[in-house]
Amino acid sequence: MDNKTLITDLGLLHLFVKVVAHGSLSGAARELNISLPLAIRRLRQLETLLGVRLLQRTTRRQSLTEEGQLLYQHALQILDELASVEQRLSQSREAIVGPLRITAPVELGRRYIAPLLADFCTAHPGLNIQLQLTDTVLDLIESGMDVAIRYGALQDSSFISRPLAPNHRILCAAPDYLRRRGTPTHPGELSRHDCLLIGQQFQADWRFEGDAPVTVRITATLAANDGEVVHGWALAGYGIARKSIWDVFEDLASGRLVQILPRYPIPATPLHAVYPHSRHLAPRIRALLDYLGPHLSNLYKARRDSARTPRP
Incomplete structure (x- = not known):
């Protein structure tokens, strides 16, 4: 032979x-x-x-x-x-075991995703969870991430996007800043104010919806690639920030921050889970998505009611 x-x-x-x-x-x-x-x-x-x-x-x-x-x-x-x-x-195919690598925005991840993941891991002791917090949009394949929690709609058609919970952005500032500089009543007045930007550039277009949609070019006095830094600047009274409602729920409820221009809503950017396309989704990923969706939605409703902010 x-x-x-x-x-x-x-x-x-x-x-x-x-x-x-x-x-x-x-x-x-x-x-x-x-x-x-x-x-x-x-x-x-x-x-x-x-x-x-x-x-x-x-x-x-x-x-x-x-x-x-x-x-x-x-x-x-x-x-x-x-x-x-x-x-x-x-x-x-049925067991909820193995490694799970997740990335999420820094503030959202620290405040909400990390505690939920700890509870989820406790409920499924066969899991090993790694959470990477960054405000940079990572390449899921290159970074080896299983799931990304992101604001807004899917950009890459090679991935799958699953809505998790509502989210909208607002303009907000500290009461001290508004006492010193006044409260804008129209988006066009933002050019006369100190604005705080998240990102690498000093300029950005802020778009507002409503009866007469308007886009305003913003030039920042302070900019950072870390949303938590911008949040801190807003709390300290350095200017007006555009933030996710998830990041400022407690500040609005306590009065540390005040919403600006509520009659001019900013386009909503719901929370999504993004993951690579796969015919056979691992049970641990499916279970995670089934867990995060309802829990984040319930958290959103509770925080929204406590902050008494308008619905998106």
């Missing part, structure tokens, strides 16, 4: 094992629900592939050759191992 020969059709091995178990080709054919002529052809195919005779057959009985006995022992081991692997894979 050519030592490079490979049996690539496991069905041939399966048939051979059944023939030995039944003691006849006809018995194996009946169990496998194939015709006897097909069973004979398949067994001959296996013998031709291996270049050896596996069975001694007469009209009354069959017996294994020495080569057939060797193949039979190894075929049983191979098929048993494959059955074990298949069983483990089947269990893994």
Whole structure:
């Protein structure tokens, strides 16, 4: 036999094992629900592939050759191992176990996502969760992330986006700033105010909806790529910030920040979970999404009511 020969059709091995178990080709054919002529052809195919005779057959009985006995022992081991692997894979399709790598915006992640993930991990002790907080939009494939929690709609069509909870952005400032500089009553007045930007640039377009949509070009007095830094500047009275309602719920409720221009809503950017496209989504990812959605929605409703802010 050519030592490079490979049996690539496991069905041939399966048939051979059944023939030995039944003691006849006809018995194996009946169990496998194939015709006897097909069973004979398949067994001959296996013998031709291996270049050896596996069975001694007469009209009354069959017996294994020495080569057939060797193949039979190894075929049983191979098929048993494959059955074990298949069983483990089947269990893994249902089990909520394994690593989960998640990225989220810094403030949202610290305030809300991190506590929820800790509770989720406690409920599923087979999980290992890693949370990476950044206001930079990571490439999920390059960074090895399983799920990204992001504001707004999906940008890359190669990924899947699942809505998790409402979110809208507002303009806000500290009462001290408004006492010193006054409260704008129209978006056009923002050019005369100190504005705080999140990002790498000093300029940005802030768009407002309503009866007469308007876009205003903002030039920042202070800018940072970290949303929490901008949040701190707003609390300290350095200017007007555009923030997610998730970040300022408590500040609005306590009066540390005041909403500005509530009659000019900013386009909503609901929270989404983004993950790479996959036909077979791992149970741990599906369970995470099913968990985060309702919990974040309930948190949003509770915080919205406590802050007494308008609905988006």
